[in-house]
Amino acid sequence: xxxxxxxxxxxxVGPGFMDAAEVTIRExxxxxxxxxxxxxxxxxxxxxxxxxxxIWGPGIPxxxxxxxxAQMGVHLVFFLHINTAPDNxxxxxxxxxGVLIVALVIGGSLWIMDHLNENMMPMHQMMQMQx
Amino acid sequence: xxxxxxPFERSSDPYRIGHGxxxxxxxxxxxxxxxxxxxxxxxxxxxxxxxxxxxxxxxxDIVMFSAFFAAHAVLQTATAGxxxxxELFNLWSIVAQTAFLLISSFTCGLSAVATEARxxxxxxxxxxxxxxxxxxxxxxxxxxxxxxxxxxxxxDRSAFLSSLFAVVGLHGLHVSAGLLWLGxxxxxxxxxxxxxxxxxxxxxxxxFWHALDIIWVALFTVVYLxxxxx
Amino acid sequence: MTGIxxxxxxxxxxxxxxxYLRMTIFCWTALAANLLIVAAFPVLTATLGxxxxxRYLGFHFFTNDAGGNMMMFINLIWxxxxxxxxxxxxxxFGIFSEVISTFSGKPLFNYxxxxxxxxxxCLVSYLVWLHHFxxxxxxxxxxxxxxxxxxxxxxxxxxxxxNWLFTMYGGRVRFTTPMLWSMGFLVTFVIGGMTxxxxxVPPADFLLHNSLFLVAHFHNVIIGGVxxxxxxxxxxxxxxxxxxxLDESWGKAAFWLSLLGFYVVFMxxxxxxxxxxxxxxxxxxxxxxxxxxxxxxLGIIIMIAAMACQVAQxxxxxxxxxxxxxxxxxxxxxxSLEWATxxxxxxxxxxxxxxxQGEEPYWHIKQRAIETQQMxxxxxxxxxxxxxxxxxxxxxxxFCTMTGFALIWHIWWMVVLGVVAAYAVFVWFAWRDVTxxxxxxxxxxxxxxxxxxxxxxxxxxxxxxxx
Numbered sequence: 001x002x003x004x005x006x007x008x009x010x011x012x013v014g015p016g017f018m019d020a021a022e023v024t025i026r027e028x029x030x031x032x033x034x035x036x037x038x039x040x041x042x043x044x045x046x047x048x049x050x051x052x053x054x055i056w057g058p059g060i061p062x063x064x065x066x067x068x069x070a071q072m073g074v075h076l077v078f079f080l081h082i083n084t085a086p087d088n089x090x091x092x093x094x095x096x097x098g099v100l101i102v103a104l105v106i107g108g109s110l111w112i113m114d115h116l117n118e119n120m121m122p123m124h125q126m127m128q129m130q131x
Numbered sequence: 132x133x134x135x136x137x138p139f140e141r142s143s144d145p146y147r148i149g150h151g152x153x154x155x156x157x158x159x160x161x162x163x164x165x166x167x168x169x170x171x172x173x174x175x176x177x178x179x180x181x182x183x184x185x186x187x188x189x190x191x192d193i194v195m196f197s198a199f200f201a202a203h204a205v206l207q208t209a210t211a212g213x214x215x216x217x218e219l220f221n222l223w224s225i226v227a228q229t230a231f232l233l234i235s236s237f238t239c240g241l242s243a244v245a246t247e248a249r250x251x252x253x254x255x256x257x258x259x260x261x262x263x264x265x266x267x268x269x270x271x272x273x274x275x276x277x278x279x280x281x282x283x284x285x286x287d288r289s290a291f292l293s294s295l296f297a298v299v300g301l302h303g304l305h306v307s308a309g310l311l312w313l314g315x316x317x318x319x320x321x322x323x324x325x326x327x328x329x330x331x332x333x334x335x336x337x338x339f340w341h342a343l344d345i346i347w348v349a350l351f352t353v354v355y356l357x358x359x360x361x
Numbered sequence: 362m363t364g365i366x367x368x369x370x371x372x373x374x375x376x377x378x379x380x381y382l383r384m385t386i387f388c389w390t391a392l393a394a395n396l397l398i399v400a401a402f403p404v405l406t407a408t409l410g411x412x413x414x415x416r417y418l419g420f421h422f423f424t425n426d427a428g429g430n431m432m433m434f435i436n437l438i439w440x441x442x443x444x445x446x447x448x449x450x451x452x453x454f455g456i457f458s459e460v461i462s463t464f465s466g467k468p469l470f471n472y473x474x475x476x477x478x479x480x481x482x483c484l485v486s487y488l489v490w491l492h493h494f495x496x497x498x499x500x501x502x503x504x505x506x507x508x509x510x511x512x513x514x515x516x517x518x519x520x521x522x523x524n525w526l527f528t529m530y531g532g533r534v535r536f537t538t539p540m541l542w543s544m545g546f547l548v549t550f551v552i553g554g555m556t557x558x559x560x561x562v563p564p565a566d567f568l569l570h571n572s573l574f575l576v577a578h579f580h581n582v583i584i585g586g587v588x589x590x591x592x593x594x595x596x597x598x599x600x601x602x603x604x605x606x607l608d609e610s611w612g613k614a615a616f617w618l619s620l621l622g623f624y625v626v627f628m629x630x631x632x633x634x635x636x637x638x639x640x641x642x643x644x645x646x647x648x649x650x651x652x653x654x655x656x657x658x659l660g661i662i663i664m665i666a667a668m669a670c671q672v673a674q675x676x677x678x679x680x681x682x683x684x685x686x687x688x689x690x691x692x693x694x695x696x697s698l699e700w701a702t703x704x705x706x707x708x709x710x711x712x713x714x715x716x717x718q719g720e721e722p723y724w725h726i727k728q729r730a731i732e733t734q735q736m737x738x739x740x741x742x743x744x745x746x747x748x749x750x751x752x753x754x755x756x757x758x759x760f761c762t763m764t765g766f767a768l769i770w771h772i773w774w775m776v777v778l779g780v781v782a783a784y785a786v787f788v789w790f791a792w793r794d795v796t797x798x799x800x801x802x803x804x805x806x807x808x809x810x811x812x813x814x815x816x817x818x819x820x821x822x823x824x825x826x827x828x
Contacts, residue, residue, distance in 0.1 A: 015186040015338060025248050032240035039233055043348075047226060050356050061357045068352035072345050079240050079341040090372060091186060098190030101400040102197040104487050109201035109436055112491055112499055116432045119498040126425075173377030173714065184369035191365070191399045198407030198437055202422060209428030211421075286420050290428035293420035297411065315788060328796065 015080060015091040035078025042071040178331055185335040189342045192305075196346055199301055200353065203294040207358060211289035216358035219284055221275060225355050228271050229347065232306075235264035236344040243337050249325055255317060261340065262313045265306055272303050295354060302350055305343055312336060364398030367391055376698075378717035382476070385697045386469060389476050390455030393483035394448045400487065401444035408437040417768070432497060439493040447486040449583065451479065453590030454521055457543050460593050461525050463695050464540040465532030468721055470524045478524075482517040489514055495566045504563040511561035518554055522547065537693070538612035542593035545620045546585055553581030556631065571641075574634025577627045584623055592616070592671075600692045604704045605682040611674035618667035625660030629653035689819045690812065696724040703812040708747055709800060712809035713740040736817055742806040746797045753790035757783045 046067045049055050055063045076082045082091055174180075207216075242257030276296065279285065286296035316336055319329050371392045375384070412434065414420040421427040423434045462469040469475060491499060491507035525547060534540065556578040560566050569575055592615070600606045633653040638645065645654075678685055691700040701723045702710055715722060730736055764779030766772075 015182055025244055028244040028247060029241065032237055032244065035240070036233065036237040039236075043229055043233065046352060046356060047222075050359065064352050064356050068348050071348045075236070075341055075345045075348070079236060079344075080338065090183060094183070094186055094190055097396065097400070098193055101194050101487065105194065105197045105404060105440055106201045106204065108440065108490075109198075109433070110204055112436050112503055113205040113430070113433060115499045115503045116436075116497065117430070119500055120432065174374040180369055180373045183373055184365050187365045187368055187399055191403045194400055195403030195407045198404045198440075199411070202407075202411060202433060202437070205430060205433055206422070206428065209421075209430065211426070211428035213427075286414075286418065288421075288427065290421040290424075290430065293414070293422055293429075297414060297420065297422070301410075311784070315791065319791070323794070332791075 015082060015088075031078055031081075035074055038074045038078070039071055042067050042074065046071075177327070178334070181331045182334055182338070185338055189338060193342070193346065196298070196301065196349075199294070199298040200349070203298050203354060206290040206294040209290035211291075213289040213292065214282070214284045215291065216295075216355070219279055219282075220355055220359055221278075222355075222359070224271050224275055225351055228268050229351055231264045231268040231271070232344050232347050235261045235268070236341055238264065239337055239340045243333070246325065246330065246333055251320070251324075254320060258313060258317050258320075262310055262317075265310050265313070265340075269303060269306055269310070272299065276300070295358075298354060299350065302343070302346055305346075309336075309339055309343060312339070364395045364402065367395035368399060371395075376711075376714050376717050382473070383717055383720050383722075385455075386458035386472070386475050386479070387452070387455035387697075389479050390451040390458070393479045394451040397444045397448045397451070397483060397486060401441045401448065404437060405441040405445075408434065408441065411437075435494050435497060436491075439490040442493060443490040444486050446579075446583075447482060450586045451482065453546075453586045454479070454518075456590045456594040456597070457525060457546060458521075459697065460539045460543045460597050461528050463597075463693055463697075464535045464537055464543075465529045466535070466694075467528055467532040468696070468724075470527040472720065474520055475524050478517040478520040482514060485510060485514040485517065492561055492566070495563045496570045501563075508561050508563045512558055515554055515558050515561075518550075522551060537596075538607070538609055538616060539593040539597040539693075541613060541616045542589045542596070545616065546589040546593070549585030549589065549620070549623065550582060553578060553585050556581065569634060571639055572634040573630045573638045573640060576640050577630040577634060580627055580630075584627075589619075592619075597693070598699075599678075600687045601690070601699060601702075601704050601706070604687060605678065605685040606687060606692055607678045608674050608681065608685065611670055611677055615667050615670035615674055618663055618670055622660050622663030622667050625663055626657045627660075629656040629660075633657075688815045690815065691727075691819075696721050698723045701726065703808070703815070707808045709745045709805070712742060712745075712805050712812075730816075730820055731823065734820065736813060736820065739810075739813065742802050742809065744802050745800045745805055747800060749793075749796055749798050751790055751793070753786050757786045757790075760786065 046064055049060060049063050049067070076095070082088060082095065084092060175183075238257050238260045242254050242261060245253035245257055276299075279292075284292055286293045313336065316329075316333060320333070323329055371384075371388055411420070411422040415422050415424060415429075421429040423429050423431045425431070458469055458475065489507055489511045491503060492511045495504050495508070525543075556574070560569055560575060560578060596607050596612055630653065633650050636647075636649055636653075638647070638650045638654075687704055690702055690704040690706075692704075693700070698715060698717075699706075701715070719725060726737065760779045760783035764776055764783065767775030767779060
């Protein structure tokens with residue numbers, strides 16, 4: 001089914017659109033169902049990993065983060081229709097830019113704050129100096 | 132619909148911007164140019180422009196969340212003698228919230244399929260279900276917060292709790308705003324039908340709602356699951 | 362909103378044929394600056410939000426007790442603050458690229474390296490923010506990383522400075538007011554940038570942090586960069602916006618007095634900073650600082666005179682506007698597409714979208730017209746759809762202001778009212794059925810033919826050899 005009120009893309013697709021291929025209703029629903037099932041599985045896996053002895057204790061946070069990234073990917077591909085086709089380049093680049101900034105803000109802040117906390121006097125000691 | 136129907140195959144979007152065409156007839160007359168990211172085909176269609184602009188907005192919103200995440204990551208051990216995540220988190224509530232939000236994301240996608248098929252009934256039904264699950268999510272989250280406050284573990288107890296309430300609360304605020312928007316969209320679709328600008332807004336809402344679920348994935352993993360492990 | 366608007370426009374709504382590497386450098390710097398806006402301002406929102414939560418709802422993000430961490434405020438606010446200064450200066454660089462190439466009569470030297478330098482600055486600006494708080498105890502490892510990255514970012518600007526100099530070299534330079542501002546920028550900004558690199562060295566910064574040396578440095582780059590660019594840009598594009606030029610003599614007077622005034626104010630402050638004077642002093646009692654501070658005070662008088670000249674320039678220009686009028690839309694013999702429109706441009710800018718076939722498309726159109734001594738053929742006009750204006754933006758802003766005011770004074774009912782009203786007005790805007798109006802073909806044709814006639818007159822008067 002095409003969008004009769006908007007012409008086909010000129011090779012440029014907005015995010016969230018299923019323009020790239022003529023999708024039947026059945027195919028459209030199938031995509032969302034597959035995405036939903038995968039997301040459920042990944043979510044269940046996250047909760048399972050937390051308690052079970054499947055993963056070595058200290059590795060649990062890493063496993064959880066991997067599962068989270070996988071699930072975010074499932075959302076992006078199946079729900080938001082982000083793919084690597086040439087008409088989607090702008091969307092992928094924008095996403096990559098966003099991810100970079102997030103990594104810099106979180107990673108940078110953690111690194112800096114960790115070092116600062118190491119070197120700074122603990123708060124209750126500093127408060128006592130004021131008395 | 133357009134005041135200037137010509138023999139050219141035109142965009143059938145009557146609400147196109149300006150000249151709204153990919154035809155390059157002034158000067159050289161190069162005709163229809165396919166762009167593959169180099170953008171030589173001239174202005175994009177309104178759908179693409181609106182969708183892309185909203186995508187950029189979502190990315191900026193995610194950067195804002197990342198600042199709150201960073202604060203939480205820094206402060207997660209600053210419990211100041213108060214309760215830590217271990218003592219506070221109700222795992223089943225979180226499972227339910229995750230499930231509700233995921234289902235609402237799924238039904239939101241189904242509403243997009245219904246909109247593609249221009250089916251009024253199913254669009255509204257799917258949107259309504261989305262809203263109901265979203266509301267259920269908020270109710271559970273609100274209950275969790277209320278319980279924590281009553282136990283004396285409100286946001287003013289410690290920095291850890293402040294950052295927890297802030298990052299989870301910010302997400303909840305976005306969900307609330309989304310529900311307000313959803314209600315408005317349902318009203319607009321009901322009153323005005325599937326007009327092109329309403330369609331564009333529905334796509335933006337879809338993007339927003341799915342993005343909220345993506346952020347929730349990060350949230351429940353980092354804040355709750357990793358927090359529980361401490 | 363601005364960031365989203367500009368990024369989307371530049372990436373998605375360019376004219377046919379305008380590939381990325383045919384955009385003017387001002388477009389590139391606008392893109393880079395707005396990408397930074399999209400990336401950095403959310404961090405400011407978050408940080409100020411956390412501060413508001415601390416103050417209004419008793420949260421403990423940055424408090425002294427209950428585990429708050431005040432250094433995190435510093436960290437997050439500068440994670441915004443550093444990209445912010447590049448948001449300020451990148452458009453300034455773009456303005457100078459336009460002005461310098463126009464008034465040197467040459468295309469910009471090494472366009473691709475300018476683009477690369479712009480994007481480099483955009484990226485690295487997000488890697489340097491700790492240099493605002495070297496002294497706060499992050500330790501040598503962290504300080505070293507950010508010190509090196511700060512020094513590296515200067516390389517991008519250095520590339521741009523050389524490109525501007527080489528653009529001027531071998532060109533026919535016209536010393537108009539915008540060009541004077543640009544040349545003043547070139548000297549002043551280099552000095553400011555160099556002192557910045559001096560401060561980027563953590564051991565040096567330990568002595569100079571929060572001294573007047575720092576104050577002089579950032580005023581140096583902001584005045585030399587952003588302020589001079591603002592004046593250059595205003596003088597350059599004023600005729601495009603209003604149809605008449607600004608008075609040149611007053612403009613030049615304003616420039617020279619500003620330049621002189623700047624140096625007289627801030628160079629002594631560098632010295633005072635090196636002598637140990639800190640910023641934000643209510644009074645001082647170190648005799649060695651006195652002469653420098655007094656000279657700076659004298660410089661302020663020169664700056665005030667410069668500002669008076671700016672005001673005089675505007676007043677005189679408005680009074681003499683018929684003599685300063687520009688009919689053609691191209692008063693400076695410009696090179697980029699904005700000079701192809703009338704001054705002021707009609708609401709639709711271009712009657713027909715230009716088909717861009719190379720860099721500096723307007724220059725080539727102009728040269729072709731001069732060579733062949735005729736205008737290009739009249740295009741086929743069509744009706745143009747324009748967005749309708751709406752007052753809802755202002756009204757929403759009013760209610761948001763009301764909300765802010767009420768928050769300051771803790772008038773809670775007004776806060777609720779403001780938020781609800783702002784949302785209601787927004788829904789009113791969203792409920793519009795007619796979002797555009799159409800400018801009919803005759804009107805488009807009439808406006809454009811007037812422009813073409815003015816150009817034809819100019820062409821006839823300027824029968825000359827191609828440049």
